[in-house]
Amino acid sequence: MTFCVPPLSGKDEVPRKQGVKSRLASLGQNLTREVNDMVKIDQVELGEFPLLLAPMEDVSDPPFRALCKVQGCDMMYTEFISVEGLIRDAHKSVQKLDIYEEERPIGIQIFGAEIDSMRRAAEIVEEAQPEVLDINYGCPVKKVVCKMAGAGILQDIDRMVKLTDAIVKSTNLPVTVKTRLGWDDKTMFIEEVAERLQDVGIKALSIHGRTRKQMYKGEADWTLIGKIKENPRIHIPIFGNGDIDSPQKAKLYRERYGVDGIMIGRASIGYPWIFREIKHYFATGEILPPPTVEERVAAARQHLNHSIEWKGLKLGVLEMRRHYTNYFRGFPHIKPYRKELVTVHDPAVLHNVLDQIQERYSMHEQTTLV
Numbered sequence: 001m002t003f004c005v006p007p008l009s010g011k012d013e014v015p016r017k018q019g020v021k022s023r024l025a026s027l028g029q030n031l032t033r034e035v036n037d038m039v040k041i042d043q044v045e046l047g048e049f050p051l052l053l054a055p056m057e058d059v060s061d062p063p064f065r066a067l068c069k070v071q072g073c074d075m076m077y078t079e080f081i082s083v084e085g086l087i088r089d090a091h092k093s094v095q096k097l098d099i100y101e102e103e104r105p106i107g108i109q110i111f112g113a114e115i116d117s118m119r120r121a122a123e124i125v126e127e128a129q130p131e132v133l134d135i136n137y138g139c140p141v142k143k144v145v146c147k148m149a150g151a152g153i154l155q156d157i158d159r160m161v162k163l164t165d166a167i168v169k170s171t172n173l174p175v176t177v178k179t180r181l182g183w184d185d186k187t188m189f190i191e192e193v194a195e196r197l198q199d200v201g202i203k204a205l206s207i208h209g210r211t212r213k214q215m216y217k218g219e220a221d222w223t224l225i226g227k228i229k230e231n232p233r234i235h236i237p238i239f240g241n242g243d244i245d246s247p248q249k250a251k252l253y254r255e256r257y258g259v260d261g262i263m264i265g266r267a268s269i270g271y272p273w274i275f276r277e278i279k280h281y282f283a284t285g286e287i288l289p290p291p292t293v294e295e296r297v298a299a300a301r302q303h304l305n306h307s308i309e310w311k312g313l314k315l316g317v318l319e320m321r322r323h324y325t326n327y328f329r330g331f332p333h334i335k336p337y338r339k340e341l342v343t344v345h346d347p348a349v350l351h352n353v354l355d356q357i358q359e360r361y362s363m364h365e366q367t368t369l370v
């Protein structure tokens with residue numbers, strides 16, 4: 001099965017890259033930390049300051065990733081894949097291995113707890129030929145952590161290091177890790193974790209600035225992420241993650257914590273334009289206007305079409321339901337349209353509702369939606 005990511009249209013094009021130092025200097029800003037011109041995960045070149053799409057279960061599937069790619073996302077990850085599911089050939093797990101040429105570079109993310117299963121899953125992942133194999137040590141969900149998978153392993157750093165070592169040795173792919181600051185506020189060992197995981201050969205580390213105990217509550221704290229960047233022993237890229245939802249915040253955190261790139265999750269859901277907005281702001285210091293109603297409707301339409309293509313009619317329509325609210329967030333009196341979008345099964349009717357949204361809200365765009 002193929003679906004193509006359309007080429008960048010003139011309108012969507014992200015500004016041509018220039019040296020980070022000269023770009024920031026031209027904006028009259030001082031970078032207090034050293035900035036490398038090119039961020040690389042092993043041999044995979046990601047540009048000067050990559051924006052990464054966070055792995056998100058039920059969200060970062062191929063239809064959604066295609067939308068983010070067009071908007072300038074530099075690297076993305078699949079939804080997390082259970083290694084136990086993979087080695088048992090479970091359909092849901094295997095389907096998540098689907099990756100497309102247009103979305104490269106991409107990392108396939110796995111989670112699990114047992115060395116043997118992880119090794120076998122790594123072999124399966126290697127056959128799918130992603131650029132990177134990513135290990136999830138950050139998922140806070142109870143049924144995952146109670147098996148010592150995901151963030152569960154933050155309770156036993158020795159075990160985490162041993163497991164990672166085994167995976168690195170068992171695959172030819174560059175291995176990266178995504179994790180949290182620690183299990184709770186008394187065990188925020190991320191600085192030690194970064195050194196030890198680097199020592200066993202991981203090629204990049206993404207850190208969500210919360211503990212497992214916090215789940216998604218409170219504000220992400222990037223202080224320790226910044227400290228890791230100050231550690232002269234650390235030479236792998238460190239990607240900051242947590243609560244980036246605007247170009248201004250991306251710039252502030254980039255400068256304050258000196259990270260090599262930023263990983264964005266929730267702010268991209270129903271709003272893939274976040275990538276182009278951040279890129280544009282970095283390059284010019286200007287805030288782009290928000291996407292038009294036409295762009296939002298076109299994105300929802302493409303998302304729906306690709307979901308059906310990738311998951312089949314029934315599931316494609318059903319699973320698209322969780323996304324409509326986000327595409328049309330803030331639209332006044334959207335409720336009746338949304339209600340139809342989340343109850344109708346026939347794609348033709350769904351497209352008709354999208355037509356109606358476009359017609360109604362385009363008229364009010366200049367006044368109501370600003």
Ligand SMILES: Cc1cc2nc3c(=O)[nH]c(=O)nc-3n(C[C@H](O)[C@H](O)[C@H](O)COP(=O)(O)O)c2cc1C
Pocket residue numbers: 054055056057058059078079080109136138139178208241242243244263264265266267
């Ligand atoms: C719906 C949803 C699904 C997620 N699934 C995953 C996952 O599969 N793997 C993972 O490492 N993190 C997962 N996360 C965590 C995100 O990757 C990210 O670390 C977190 O949302 C914080 O970043 P943000 O503030 O930019 O959203 C998920 C988050 C959300 C909201």
